[in-house]
Structures are given as C-alpha cells and as structure tokens.
Amino acid sequence: AQTVTQSQPEMSVQEAETVTLSCTYDTSESDYYLFWYKQPPSRQMILVIRQEAYKQQNATENRFSVNFQKAAKSFSLKISDSQLGDAAMYFCACTSSNTGKLIFGQGTTLQVKP
C-alpha cells in the first residue's frame, strides 16, 4: 500500500523569503506520480506542481520547485519569494499508474508573515 507522510503540521515564513515543505512517501510501484496541492482558506484545492517518477529532472513552476529524491522517497516543495497569497494548507500526494488512486499526506499549514 502507498503511504504519504508530511511531518510538519505547521510552518511559517517571512514574506519574500524561501520555505521548504517536506514530504516522504512509500510505494512498491515502479511507475507513479507525485503532486503538491494547495488549499487556501476558501478551501478549493488547486494543483501547484507535479512530478513523474521516471523523470530525474526536478519540476519547476515559477516560484515553486520540488526536490525529488527517488531513492530516499522524498518529495519536498520549495517556495521562493513567498507571498501573502501563498498562505494555505499544502498537501503532498502520490498516485500510481496501476490504480490511479491519489493518496494524500496529512497536510502542512503554511503561514506567511508580512
């Protein structure tokens, strides 16, 4: 069975600085995908970034990037130049090509201080 663990229930960052959210996962699948989702206080979950496990290159989307360490089964999210609008709960998730089901971590609440 797949599991996803986010060990940081809460994080805070000063506006304009950089923060890294941690995520580890466990899977026996050889082919899988990893995602970071953001859930702002208004509660609609939106995709931040995704990574295919077969790709060695770390995904990047503007100020958001990941550090994908396949051997360590680690998938951290780095947010650069943090903005007030980045304040949200962030979920790490993993899906396998076999099942298509998405397994979520517990979530990390990010506070951005002005």
Add this chain to the structure above:
Amino acid sequence: DVKVTQSSRYLVKRTGEKVFLECVQDMDHENMFWYRQDPGLGLRLIYFSYDVKMKEKGDIPEGYSVSREKKERFSLILESASTNQTSMYLCASSSPTLLSNQPQHFGDGTRLSIL
C-alpha cells in the same frame, strides 16, 4: 477552466437521516472522486467512478454509497448519518484516462455536521 460544483457549502443533519451530497463537473471528465478531509488525516478516498454507472470503493467506504447516473454528476449518499461522519467532504474530477498523470480538479467542499 474546469468547474466542479458541490451543491452545499454547509449542511447540518441529524443522526439516522439519509444525506445526499451532490457534485457536478462541466468538463466531460470520466473520473470522479469523493473524499473526506479531517484534521491531521489529510484527504481519504471514499468512492470513485471511472464512468457512468461504474463505482469503486476507496479506502473508507463504510457507511457511504454513491450514484453516477450521468457523466457530469456524482452523488455521495450517507445511508444513515452518524456523528462520526461529521467532516469536510470534497468532490473531484479528472480526465480522461485513469492511468494518466492528469491532476484532479476539486470542488469547494461541503462542511457536513451530524447532530
């Protein structure tokens, strides 16, 4: 943009009631999902559907059922509501291939309280 609409943002029901949560998506997605979100537990999959009239159990299906009579609509049913089903419920959809890496698109959620 994909729009996933859940019929209620807040809902209060009594124990033993039959509760319907409705979800509609406007992008002709084959796949639809129901999750519940609880503090410290993240999102847990209740049921999902790959196509009309098809359904698959997720990780926590007990006490729930679903209905998918039309492609755009996926309903979650609490047969006899209990207080431990008080939670936030999220609906999501994705296209078009089950085994793809396409992201899921979520609704705003329904905060359900069972008294």
